[in-house]
Amino acid sequence: MQFKNLVYLVFMLMFFMRSVFGVDWKVLELSFPEEITDGIITDLDGNGLSDIIILSGIYIYTYKQSEVGFKKAPDDRIFYKQIGELIDVGDINPSFPGLEILGISEKGVKYFYFDGKHYKESPAYFINQKIERTLFRVAPILYDFAFDMNGDGLDDLLIFHDNDFYQYINKGNCFTEKSKLENAYKIEDISLNSRILQNGNHCSDNSNMAFFFNPEVLTSKLVVFQNTHFNYDIISTLNRPMNQTDFHSLTSFFDEKYQNMFFDINADNRIDKISIEIIDDFYSDFRFFRYAKYFLFLNINNKFNDNPDYFFKSTIFNNHIPFIDLENDGDLDFISIWSDASLGSKESIIQLMTNSVLKYTLRCYMNIKGLGYSETPDISMGLKIKYASLSDIGSYIPFDFSGDFNGDGNKDLCVRINPEYLLIYLMTFNEKKVNISRVFRISVPEYVDKFTSIEINNDSKSDILLTTDNKIIVYQSR
């Protein structure tokens, strides 16, 4: 009898834990023999479920998701080349089912189509043109290079080489010769009264997006090309935060001391300016990390004030950009991450030396319609992050704000609180205040380098992607 009660108790406890922590995770782990150099998570076959495409070593691996999930083995292993660079997918030729895969290497562009069973390389659409690999690293980096630029339903290419952007228009069975996109990334091309068509992942029918990066002029931004008889206005918006968890690495970002970004901060369809000053001599402030000062200039009647309208600071971790639309209302909120460690603090030193623990304060400044940002943060959380060792401190950003784990439309906070697990804070927003409603945790392998939130099983709740040099692990919420 007592044993029976104990069993009931255990089951009740399990039920209670399940109801409290709410999210149950299905784990997919994929290992590759060589380092992962690029990857995309997108719906290749149009079944509404995300598939995984990985460039590792000399092969592209595709893992397709069906109703029952992913298979352990890849659906396709495509020979790519010795030195791969970047891959993208696009609807190049509608007569082939699903999306095609394109890859840029130093010698040109390769094209792979799906024949109904497997991906095959095709000489059609192959662009045999030398592309300077080094320029991808130090100058504008274009990740989404295959998209519909002229609204004909066929994906075209926009490729950066020889220090310029070149477009290759899809004619149905081949690409046209390259034509230069004149000064595509020059600041003068941004018209302050340009209207942003849509502030989101997808643009309206007659516009398309590219994602590029120019450390000298525009820095990192998402660019909307509005096509009007092949005249391109370049206007910018931001659809998601960039951080180190992207497969791609933005190596040059934050290298310049003074930079500008152009985003629509307050969702008034006008481009606002953010001037950034990078503070490299952080040691004179007794800080452990580099940090950036962000000066926000709002576009008011197509003019910027002389003095900034807002000022923020945040520690720089890799390439984390602190502007995120947290409550999904179209404007950009600011997240400041600040290390509280100080040389004068006995506690900081004890915790660093004995436990490899570093304390951060995370501050969220919500952009409220009509009011702007408040002076004091709407959320201020002290978080003590335990690193695997002293040498790991500052090596990765332990915060991710890109996920929505309960599907309520608001961003939630995922924190790698220590090497063994992630904590997820569910956040709710209303006009008056911000609440951190519930916390649950996920155990992760210690060797994982990076994590990010993604949507993979199309259930409107974010999943979590963990990556190492040659492995990806996907935690799918159920």
Add this chain to the structure above:
Amino acid sequence: MIKRILRLSQNEFYKLARQKITYFSIFFVVLMSVLSGIGANYLFLERSEIGSGYLFFLISSRTVINMFGVILILIFSALLISSEVSSKTIQSVLVNPISRFEFYVSKIIIGMVFSVLIVATILLVSFIIAKINFTFGDYVENGITIYTQNEIFMNLSLCFLLLLLPIFAICIFGLLISTLTKNIGLAIGVSIGSIIIFDILKERIDISHFLFQSYIENSFELAQNLIDGFKINWIPNVINCIAVPGIWMILMFVTGYFIFSRTNFK
């Protein structure tokens, strides 16, 4: 009763003025503050930069209060009763027409006076060095005034007022240990040792929020936020800084007095 407590406190104050430990402590914290000022000449490269004065003032006072001030306050408060017990003067004190409660409260008051004296000395010396060697001024970024100099000093004063609460809790903790042992060395060792052990363990066993000594850092972190140019949400911080050390002060006072009132000193 209040008059008797005040008279007892007055006596304790005279004792404080006669004790060598008082002057040694003041000399020591002044020396440490001056040394930190000398060291800062090498560490702070941009001394003329506006705001460097706040940074030095905070780092210097934080280091000296955290590393030495707390230890000196613990030593002083750990001696308050144990020294009277070991020298057996407590017996002659308690035969006077005063209650043990009055005696205990007067010890707490003098411990707090000593704490304020140490903290004020450190702040004053650090401020003077900062004023001489470094630059204060308004916190201005690209035309935006984040804080005026007056606002910074007003806010810093509030931070240091909040600092006094956990410092007083440290003092009452030392007094509690002092009531537990008749041996001076043991009282000092246990009070300092337990604070250091909890400092090391509090993160591992996740009890940091519940310990009064954590809130010493909390006050300095608020001041650091201010100097870093962040606006402070005062209400939750003030509530935490008052509530946790306040609850500990009450608990330790009640426990300490309970033990003291039942101890036979014959």
